[in-house]
Amino acid sequence: MNFGFSITPSSTINLDKVDRTMFEHLHEIEPDVYKCMACGSCSSTCPAGRFSGMSVRKVILALQRGREKEAAGMLKGCMLCGKCSMVCPRGINTRHLILSICRIYNKEQQ
Amino acid sequence: MKENIVIIGGGVAGLEAAARLIRLGYSPIIVEKQDHLGGHLAEWHCLFPDMTPASDITAHLVGEVSDANIFTSTEILFINHLKDSYNVMLSNGISIITKVILFTTGFRLFEASRKEEYGYGIYNQVITNRDLEHWFNTGEDARISSKPMEAVGFVHCVGSRDEKAGNAQCSKVCCITAVKQAIEMKKKFPEAMVYCFYMDLRMFGKKYEDFYISAQRDYGVRFIRGRVSEVSENIEGKVVVKAEDTLAGKPVRVTLDLLVLMAGMVCNPDSTKVASMISLQTDSDGFLKSKDNIMDITSSSRSGIFYAGACTGPKTVPETLAEARSAALDIHNFIESL
Ligand SMILES: Cc1cc2nc3c(=O)[nH]c(=O)nc-3n(C[C@H](O)[C@H](O)[C@H](O)COP(=O)(O)OP(=O)(O)OC[C@H]3O[C@@H](n4cnc5c(N)ncnc54)[C@H](O)[C@@H]3O)c2cc1C
Ligand code: SF4
Ligand code: SF4
Ligand code: SF4
Numbered sequence: 146m147n148f149g150f151s152i153t154p155s156s157t158i159n160l161d162k163v164d165r166t167m168f169e170h171l172h173e174i175e176p177d178v179y180k181c182m183a184c185g186s187c188s189s190t191c192p193a194g195r196f197s198g199m200s201v202r203k204v205i206l207a208l209q210r211g212r213e214k215e216a217a218g219m220l221k222g223c224m225l226c227g228k229c230s231m232v233c234p235r236g237i238n239t240r241h242l243i244l245s246i247c248r249i250y251n252k253e254q255q
Numbered sequence: 256m257k258e259n260i261v262i263i264g265g266g267v268a269g270l271e272a273a274a275r276l277i278r279l280g281y282s283p284i285i286v287e288k289q290d291h292l293g294g295h296l297a298e299w300h301c302l303f304p305d306m307t308p309a310s311d312i313t314a315h316l317v318g319e320v321s322d323a324n325i326f327t328s329t330e331i332l333f334i335n336h337l338k339d340s341y342n343v344m345l346s347n348g349i350s351i352i353t354k355v356i357l358f359t360t361g362f363r364l365f366e367a368s369r370k371e372e373y374g375y376g377i378y379n380q381v382i383t384n385r386d387l388e389h390w391f392n393t394g395e396d397a398r399i400s401s402k403p404m405e406a407v408g409f410v411h412c413v414g415s416r417d418e419k420a421g422n423a424q425c426s427k428v429c430c431i432t433a434v435k436q437a438i439e440m441k442k443k444f445p446e447a448m449v450y451c452f453y454m455d456l457r458m459f460g461k462k463y464e465d466f467y468i469s470a471q472r473d474y475g476v477r478f479i480r481g482r483v484s485e486v487s488e489n490i491e492g493k494v495v496v497k498a499e500d501t502l503a504g505k506p507v508r509v510t511l512d513l514l515v516l517m518a519g520m521v522c523n524p525d526s527t528k529v530a531s532m533i534s535l536q537t538d539s540d541g542f543l544k545s546k547d548n549i550m551d552i553t554s555s556s557r558s559g560i561f562y563a564g565a566c567t568g569p570k571t572v573p574e575t576l577a578e579a580r581s582a583a584l585d586i587h588n589f590i591e592s593l
Contacts, residue, residue: 182416184454185499189484189506203504232372232484236418 197222266294
């Protein structure tokens with residue numbers, strides 16, 4: 146029977162099921178990752194963001210929500226120019242953070 | 256009563272404490288650096304959340320201390336700690352021996368030109384919250400044209416919540432001040448688009464949330480969640496603001512006739528300078544350190560030295576008044592116990 150619509154998988158972020166191991170590992174190396182207040186200064190100033198979708202703010206959020214694939218997709222657009230580190234009002238060394246994310250999450254995937 | 260009481264700073268806190276001490280029978284001495292009383296309140300136009308004229312409150316407070324000994328345009332040269340009292344030397348040559356000193360030295364507004372990316376002092380269309388109050392009061396500001404404005408923006412948290420600027424603390428009053436000023440601009444220019452760029456909105460006080468709802472519902476002020484990252488000027492002489500609209504997850508840019516920076520409240524160097532003469536400590540936020548931040552806000556770590564108002568952290572006028580009254584009572588009890 147065709148009701149004229151189809152059921153798509155739920156887009157709910159189920160925090161009960163998020164695997165936090167990797168994010169905790171990241172936090173050990175980059176304690177400041179918890180300090181992000183999602184102000185968007187990094188994304189707004191990023192020269193690559195508009196074309197590639199890269200946003201440090203969104204990467205941090207995605208990783209916290211267990212959406213590693215989304216984060217990995219965004220990170221490909223980063224040129225490691227460090228502009229975001231200069232504007233972060235919480236003083237997070239975002240460039241260093243990006244490098245640590247790439248290292249940790251790449252290792253896990255191998 | 257013979258006991259001397261020296262009050263350093265003739266703003267809201269100093270004036271109210273003096274008035275209460277006079278009613279208790281003392282003759283306090285107010286030392287004010289500027290040539291007039293009232294502190295920052297003397298610069299403001301209307302006060303949130305009821306749009307009370309600031310000049311009414313200042314006039315009332317100044318009227319209450321007509322019997323006090325007031326030294327304006329006077330600074331503290333030094334303070335010596337004697338055995339059980341203090342010797343306060345003033346710039347007008349007078350020295351006072353006292354057992355009681357009340358610090359009501361207030362705050363200082365963050366120097367907005369330090370956030371270069373916002374263009375204060377570079378672009379004419381960028382002003383501060385203080386400049387806007389001045390314009391409301393006097394109608395004079397060469398940077399503001401008399402033509403109707405099409406778009407006005409407010410940047411929250413300028414020099415506050417900013418580790419790069421060395422001020423991690425929230426200034427507390429600027430969210431509600433932005434709402435107030437946005438409404439005032441809408442009243443002047445009903446056709447204008449008015450935007451507030453915020454990270455979090457702190458509507459903590461009585462009727463603040465109502466004021467915010469009114470800004471949205473009755474005046475159509477637009478609130479955009481994102482911190483402004485850059486400001487530049489276009490060829491028509493307007494300013495272009497860039498931010499991320501974090502709720503939409505997209506970059507935003509908007510062209511404005513006027514951009515108002517909500518400069519924050521930071522510790523007053525005039526306050527710490529005098530405090531250091533008698534080795535009083537500052538707290539981790541740079542403001543003067545109370546004996547206890549819950550139980551004893553108005554006491555210092557030293558006997559006979561008291562605090563009231565914004566010298567210990569960002570405060571509203573009613574909070575400052577309440578502390579000034581509380582400090583006056585503490586001083587009265589202290590003198591009784593001598
Ligand atoms: C833009 C803006 C708008 C605001 N609007 C409102 C509002 O609408 N409603 C509200 O409730 N609050 C408002 N506030 C907060 C309000 O300004 C403060 O609560 C109030 O000014 C605190 O009073 P105070 O006496 O502690 O300090 P201040 O007003 O800073 O007064 C301190 C005084 O001490 C003097 N002084 C300092 N050091 C020395 C020294 N070493 N020797 C001699 N004198 C000295 C100074 O010259 C000054 O006169 C606003 C704040 C800002 C930044
Ligand atoms: S380092 Fe990467 S994320 Fe940061 S501003 Fe440069 S390109 Fe953008
Ligand atoms: S600038 Fe810093 S605090 Fe703001 S969203 Fe980016 S990482 Fe988070
Ligand atoms: S009161 Fe609002 S504008 Fe002021 S520092 Fe706090 S969050 Fe920022």
